[in-house]
Structure formats: C-alpha cells, structure tokens
Amino acid sequence: MKAGYKQTEIGVIPEDWEVKSVFEIGQIKTGPFGTLLKANEYSVNDGVPLISVGEVGQGSFRVTENTPRVPERVVRRLPQYVLRTGDIVFGRKGAVERSALISKAEDGWFLGSDGISIRPSGHHHPPYLAAQFQSSAVQSWLTQNATGTTMPSLNQGVLRRVQIPLATESEQRAIATALSDVDALLNGLDRLIAKKRDLKQAAMQQLLTGRTRLPGFQGDWEKRDLRSEIAHLKAGVSVNSTEDDLTPEYPCVLKTSALSNGVFFPNEAKRIKAQDLYRAVITPKRDTILISRMNTPDLVGEIAYIPRDFPWLFLPDRLWMTQFHRDSAVNVRWLAYLLSSKEYKIRLKEIATGTSGSMKNISKDAILSLPIHFPTSEEQTAIAEVLSDMDAEITALEARRDKTRALKQGMMQELLTGRTRLI
DSSP: OOTTEEEETTEEEETTOEEEEHHHHEEEEEOOOTTTSOGGGOBSSSSEEEEOGGGBOSSSBOOOTTSOEEOHHHHHHOGGGBOOTTOEEEESBSSTTOEEEOOGGGTTOEEOTTEEEEEEOTTOOHHHHHHHHTSHHHHHHHHHHOBOSSSOBOOHHHHTTOEEEEOOHHHHHHHHHHHHHHHHHHHHHHHHHHHHHHHHHHHHHHHTTTSSOOTTOOSOOEEEOSTTTEEEEEEOOOOOOOSSSEEEEEEEOOOGGGEETBEEOGGGOEEEEGGGGGGOEEOOSSOEEEEEOEEOTTTTTOEEEEOTTSOOOEEOTTEEEEEEOTTOOOOHHHHHHHHTSHHHHHHHHHHOBOSSTTOEEOOHHHHHTOOEEEOOHHHHHHHHHHHHHHHHHHHHHHHHHHHHHHHHHHHHHHHTTTSSOOO
8 A cells, every 4th residue: 555545435535534424514504394484485586595406517506596585573483404515416316416505605595305415524624525416425325225125215314424534734724625616617617608609699699680791791591491502301210229230330320318409419429230220311512401390389390400521420310311402502501500590490499289288290392382481602601600610619619528537537536536636
C-alpha cells in the first residue's frame, strides 16, 4: 500500500481521513406526508417552490413554472420542512441516486413529501459532502441498496447507512472549491450555449420567412408544393433490434428521439439484426431529410437532415425518407431548417391525422401538398450556410462542455478518494 494511506471498509484513503456514516454527519429529514400537507394547499404562483422527486437533478434543481409552490401560511405552520443553505436534498422514489445542494439562492424552499434531506452538522463542509453524493461510488451504493422491487425507494434507514470518506476540514474546503470552479465553467458554457441557440432560433425566424434578407438578395419568393421537387418519398420497414446477432457496421433509427429540430443524433440509434439487412431500407449517398411520419402527437413530424457523406442508415417503418431530383433547385439543408422551424413544426403536426389521441400519421400526399415559399437556390444556399455556421459554433461549444464534464468526473474520482491531494 502506498505510504500515507490506509485500508478501510470503503477502500484505500489517506491516513488523516476518516470514514463516517451519514447518521454521524448530520440530521436526516423526510418530507411531510399527506396528513400534514395536502395537495389542495399547494399554490400555482404564490410562495416558495416545493422540492420533490421531479425537482431534484444531478447536482442541481429543476424548478419550472409547473413546480408547485407552498404559500407563506403553510411555511409558518410547518417550519421544520423549510430547506436551508447547506442542506442536501434527494428524491425518495425513482432515481434515488440524484441529489442537489441548497445554495443561498434556494434558501427557504420547502421539502416535498417525496423528498428527503440531510442537514450537515459541525465541521462537515456541505459542498464537499454534496460532491461525495455525486461520486459514482456513493450513487452506485444508493441504487443497489434502495428498497422496492418495481421502483427504487429511499428512506432514512437506507440513507443513514451511507458511508462517506471525510477529508480534513481544510481539505474538504479545498476540494469543494476546486470542483466549484469547474462547475462555474460548466454553468458558463451552458448559458453561452443557450444564448447561441436562442440567437439561432431568432435567425431562423427572420431568414426562413424572408423578414430579413441577406445582402445581395431581393425579389419575391415563389410559392409551390414539393411534388415537383421530391424524387423519392419512401417509408422504412419494420425491423428488429436485440442485443444478439447485430450488424456492427450500420445503425438503425428505431427511436424518434434520434430526430430533433433538424438534427440526427446517432447515439439514439440502435443496431439492426443481421438477418434483417436484406430487407431494410437504407439512406442513399445523397442529401436526405427524414420525417417522423407515424408517432405520438408530440413526436410526429420531427425532422432530421442526413448529409450525403453520412454512413448508411437503416430506416424503420415510422419514418419517411425524402430525396430530391438531382437537378432540383432545392437546397436540402435549407429545406431541413425550414421544416424544423417553429412554424412548420406546427404545420406538420396539423396535417397529421388519426382517430387515436395517442398515435398520429402524416400521409405521403400531405407531405407532397405542403405549401412552401421558395427563394432562389442561391439564397437558399446562403441561408443554409449562415445557419450551418451557427450550428457548428454550438456543436463546438457542446464538445467543449462535454470535455469539461469528463474532466470534472476525473477530478472527482481523484480528489474525493484522496488519490490526489490538494494540501
């Protein structure tokens, strides 16, 4: 064993560290049950947010306009459930490994019935403890030891048994500060990405409608449908996907989540069974637009652009594969942006038919009859290049954010186990 380290029940840690269970670290509090706080006491816009399972993310809170609120009279009646700076909050059901730290900004929020919290005491530094609960070791332990057969459940008995490696107080603060600096960088990147996305949406709204014209372009746009432009509008076929006997070369788009806002996400695609290769519909080496033709009302009409240099894709029967005549004046990238714009997403959902409220279908004739205002091919190309450049900038920022997240994970593994010391 490396000098200066010792073996413990949770692994090798520095000699001047110790291991403590959660019940030794602070007070555990379960949210109020229905007899104390009833749903009819919640408010829509008056009071403080109620923090339950849905509001607890991976290290942060997800409070939206739909989050219930607790009015002041309830807070006065149940002050023991008011969350304070330094509390660590978990959801009691489902993703029990998720937790988040109450900061000054969230001080005064209210613990919901499906929440459970820890209030650290003494010399235990809350941001350090919150980081330990984000570590893979602790999250894995919570997942494995949660109760329940159909849905994992977290209670005080399980939570109090979690064992945490505790650095010295000064090192706890140093580790928390180092990780907080990375979090600040990640938050800054998230804000910048959100801003760039908003700018792109604004640019799409202006450029794709002709409200704003790029320099050098003028004249009216021509209104026509897609009948004369589309060479092939073909549906995929029903294929199977399992973990056995899959072809390693080509992905198969089996989930509509792979299509979103004009972008194809390969990580959402699966692999097709080798025996289905002979009958599968594949994308040719041409610019292609995929359209979700049959799905739930919120997913029907989703779009993805597939460039001609993209590897082969196999298509299931719920997608339209759209290709254009080789001599077509349509810039396919421009059209993908147009069809994924807010206006056309609404139109695509409107032309979807179906008697069932859970499943809609877009017919071939509905796609071919969709009216579109076409600028010249030169202006289409210019608009597509502007939006593509914005996409490239967003993609680069996302890659930088992902790399930073990976760096943070590596830092956590080193710092929270004491493998790398900051003193």
